[in-house]
Amino acid sequence: MKFIFMLFFLSAVSLFAQNEFVKWEAAPASYEINNADRHDYTLDRSGFGMTILSVLRNGYYFFVSDLDGDNCAFSPSCSAFFLQAVKETSIFKGALMFADRFTRDINFFKGLNHYPQLPDRKFYDPSSNYTLHSAKIKFNLP
Amino acid sequence: MTIDTKILLRIFLIIALISASQAIYCQSNQGENIFSPENRLKFGNYLYKEKDYLRALPELKEYLKTKTDDTTQFRFADCFFRLNRFSEAEYNFRTLFSSPTLADESRLKFFESLFFDNDYAALREYSERNSYSDFKYSNEVNRLKYISFFFDDSILPKENEMLNAFPDSVRPQILNYYLLKKFPPAKSVATAAILSAIIPGAGKIYTGEIGDGITAFAATALSAYLAYSNFHNDHQFRGWLFTGLTAFFYGGNIYGSAASAQIYNVRMKFDFQKSVKLFFEERNYFLPEINF
Amino acid sequence: MKIKLSAILIYLLISPSAWAQSSLSIQFDYAEKLFNEKQYFDSITEFKRLLFIDSDGQYSYRANLIIGKCYKEGAKFDDAIKYFSFAAKNSNAPEENFEARTQIIRTNILRRTTDRALQLCDELDTDPAFVDKKDEINYWRGWAYIFADDWKNASLVFGRIDPNHELKILAEKTEKAKVSVTFAKVISYILPGAGAIYCGNFLSGLMSAGWNLLAGYWTMNSFAENRAFDGIVVGELVWLRFYRGAIQNAEEFAVEKNLKISNQSLRYLQNEYKGIKP
Numbered sequence: 001m002k003f004i005f006m007l008f009f010l011s012a013v014s015l016f017a018q019n020e021f022v023k024w025e026a027a028p029a030s031y032e033i034n035n036a037d038r039h040d041y042t043l044d045r046s047g048f049g050m051t052i053l054s055v056l057r058n059g060y061y062f063f064v065s066d067l068d069g070d071n072c073a074f075s076p077s078c079s080a081f082f083l084q085a086v087k088e089t090s091i092f093k094g095a096l097m098f099a100d101r102f103t104r105d106i107n108f109f110k111g112l113n114h115y116p117q118l119p120d121r122k123f124y125d126p127s128s129n130y131t132l133h134s135a136k137i138k139f140n141l142p
Numbered sequence: 143m144t145i146d147t148k149i150l151l152r153i154f155l156i157i158a159l160i161s162a163s164q165a166i167y168c169q170s171n172q173g174e175n176i177f178s179p180e181n182r183l184k185f186g187n188y189l190y191k192e193k194d195y196l197r198a199l200p201e202l203k204e205y206l207k208t209k210t211d212d213t214t215q216f217r218f219a220d221c222f223f224r225l226n227r228f229s230e231a232e233y234n235f236r237t238l239f240s241s242p243t244l245a246d247e248s249r250l251k252f253f254e255s256l257f258f259d260n261d262y263a264a265l266r267e268y269s270e271r272n273s274y275s276d277f278k279y280s281n282e283v284n285r286l287k288y289i290s291f292f293f294d295d296s297i298l299p300k301e302n303e304m305l306n307a308f309p310d311s312v313r314p315q316i317l318n319y320y321l322l323k324k325f326p327p328a329k330s331v332a333t334a335a336i337l338s339a340i341i342p343g344a345g346k347i348y349t350g351e352i353g354d355g356i357t358a359f360a361a362t363a364l365s366a367y368l369a370y371s372n373f374h375n376d377h378q379f380r381g382w383l384f385t386g387l388t389a390f391f392y393g394g395n396i397y398g399s400a401a402s403a404q405i406y407n408v409r410m411k412f413d414f415q416k417s418v419k420l421f422f423e424e425r426n427y428f429l430p431e432i433n434f
Numbered sequence: 435m436k437i438k439l440s441a442i443l444i445y446l447l448i449s450p451s452a453w454a455q456s457s458l459s460i461q462f463d464y465a466e467k468l469f470n471e472k473q474y475f476d477s478i479t480e481f482k483r484l485l486f487i488d489s490d491g492q493y494s495y496r497a498n499l500i501i502g503k504c505y506k507e508g509a510k511f512d513d514a515i516k517y518f519s520f521a522a523k524n525s526n527a528p529e530e531n532f533e534a535r536t537q538i539i540r541t542n543i544l545r546r547t548t549d550r551a552l553q554l555c556d557e558l559d560t561d562p563a564f565v566d567k568k569d570e571i572n573y574w575r576g577w578a579y580i581f582a583d584d585w586k587n588a589s590l591v592f593g594r595i596d597p598n599h600e601l602k603i604l605a606e607k608t609e610k611a612k613v614s615v616t617f618a619k620v621i622s623y624i625l626p627g628a629g630a631i632y633c634g635n636f637l638s639g640l641m642s643a644g645w646n647l648l649a650g651y652w653t654m655n656s657f658a659e660n661r662a663f664d665g666i667v668v669g670e671l672v673w674l675r676f677y678r679g680a681i682q683n684a685e686e687f688a689v690e691k692n693l694k695i696s697n698q699s700l701r702y703l704q705n706e707y708k709g710i711k712p
Contacts, residue, residue, distance in 0.1 A: 023196065025475075026472055027507075028509070029509050029544050031581070031703055031704040035693060066638065067680070067683065069675065069681075069682040070682060095394075096398075099393060099395070100397055103394055103398065108357075109353035113353065113354070129401075130398070130405075132401060132404060134407065137408040139412050176457070176461060176483065176487060181487075184486075185487075194482070
């Protein structure tokens with residue numbers, strides 16, 4: 001019995017053993033509980049068009065999206081996806097990407113697709129996967 | 143003072159002197175001892191065995207400053223290897239290539255470092271040099287070289303050449319991977335887009351996204367029908383609204399089908415790499431376990 | 435004479451080992467100095483060196499305990515618990531055993547594995563060696579409840595130490611300041627937006643109520659004008675959406691508000707509270 005215990009103990013130790021890959025410093029642990037994510041209302045000031053779009057998005061967040069509950073199964077949500085898409089490509093290509101995303105969103109069986117799931121069960125689907133540059137496509141979660 | 147007490151005093155003095163000197167000797171001896179090269183080596187070896195490689199490194203390094211010792215040098219290099227610091231490992235294993243006892247092992251470890259550093263070009267180049275290729279573990283290195291072809295996009299070697307490097311039991315699986323690598327399953331981006339242009343959603347079905355395809359077809363058809371019926375009933379504004387919506391769905395679907403084909407291709411590659419990596423990892427890349 | 439000589443001989447024999455001992459203590463002091471200077475990584479190395487040369491295990495308890503503390507300071511809680519367990523195993527007195535075991539509890543609290551912390555508190559509670567340590571055990575039990583965001587039980591447990599215990603009062607205050615999530619949801623079922631207003635989000639609540647009113651009017655109007663299809667579409671896509679949204683929002687606002695209240699107390703505990711912390 002003792003032997004088994006010792007064996008278990010030793011194996012547990014060796015399992016633990018190496019987790020220091022670099023020299024570390026003190027890391028004070030915060031007592032606070034993490035806050036849930038809310039919509040990001042920050043204005044995008046990278047260009048006139050983007051500013052207008054993010055103002056429109058904020059209006060949508062404020063008057064509709066913040067009031068009608070959590071409806072989008074994707075992360076980023078459709079509106080955030082649209083802005084990302086426009087920023088990454090152009091207004092025309094971004095609109096096409098958004099149209100495709102919108103169609104995928106109204107598909108009742110999107111759970112059968114291959115979207116990776118985030119801890120909050122949302123489907124991770126960033127706009128960078130749809131820019132038609134295969135090097136930008138990533139399947140790993142952020 | 144009697145003679146007795148005098149003698150006693152002298153004896154006491156002598157003893158005090160002896161013990162004091164002994165104490166000083168002991169202190170300096172012990173104090174130095176802990177950090178003497180030999181003791182650092184002992185402590186370093188203990189840490190190495192405990193798998194505390196990061197702490198073992200400076201101990202072994204201090205010892206190696208005073209003495210050359212192949213085993214210690216090997217462990218020193220191995221610490222870098224275990225800490226995933228492969229370029230330092232490569233450098234330190236290289237210093238042992240002419241070692242009388244560990245030349246073969248350090249060569250193998252050198253190649254392993256190149257492999258895990260994803261430096262496949264260097265691995266292939268060195269493994270084909272005569273001065274590097276003929277040693278105890280040539281077969282292992284040869285296999286590593288062939289495995290590396292699965293992980294980058296260079297031109298695959300001949301099928302038989304590759305298969306011969308592996309044991310019989312895994313050859314069917316290796317052949318399977320070889321063929322998948324050579325002829326990867328792929329969907330044409332243009333085909334997907336053209337199919338969707340002819341029948342909305344068809345491109346998505348072609349890339350395997352059946353639900354998305356049906357949804358796209360239904361959405362386009364419904365908005366087109368609504369546009370038609372509104373124009374028919376002379377509701378101009380609504381007619382144009384639904385026409386715009388139809389164009390939105392139709393265009394988005396063509397674009398999405400092209401993107402979907404591309405995502406399919408990348409996913410196939412991704413899944414292939416994952417599966418290959420798992421296969422070789424489970425077999426430890428056919429590498430021998432070198433223990434001290 | 436003979437006796438004196440033998441006494442001297444004994445002294446001669448003992449003195450070197452006494453000095454060897456002091457060399458261990460020099461190493462201990464050095465390692466401890468690194469700990470006090472917050473050089474936790476190096477401190478662990480030197481304590482490990484001490485343990486390596488300490489063949490009699492004189493320092494097993496103390497060195498392992500401080501190694502555990504170093505890992506705890508580096509937020510490497512799994513390692514910390516491993517070394518505190520070594521310390522507990524090598525303790526020479528009940529006092530030492532208690533110290534090591536409470537350190538394990540404190541690390542579990544910081545790691546937020548509060549269930550485990552509570553379980554370990556229960557184990558200490560039933561240990562006959564620590565009958566006089568009830569207050570201290572309850573103190574850490576209270577902290578475990580705080581980190582589990584269970585302020586009600588925390589106030590109960592601190593109250594057992596002292597009905598006027600500072601942390602009991604804080605926990606009670608925090609618990610009282612919280613809003614009821616169920617209530618917020620229920621009133622939103624009856625009047626959309628009411629839950630948000632109850633949680634202090636007036637604008638959002640009013641806008642929710644507005645949308646529901648508007649969508650309700652559109653739906654009813656469509657049915658009244660015999661446009662059943664429009665009615666169903668607006669009812670399903672607009673009214674129901676905002677009705678569900680109002681209930682969901684009420685819940686989210688209540689949870690968020692409670693989190694804010696908890697975090698305010700937690701911030702106080704971390705930055706201003708003077709007592710001993712996990």
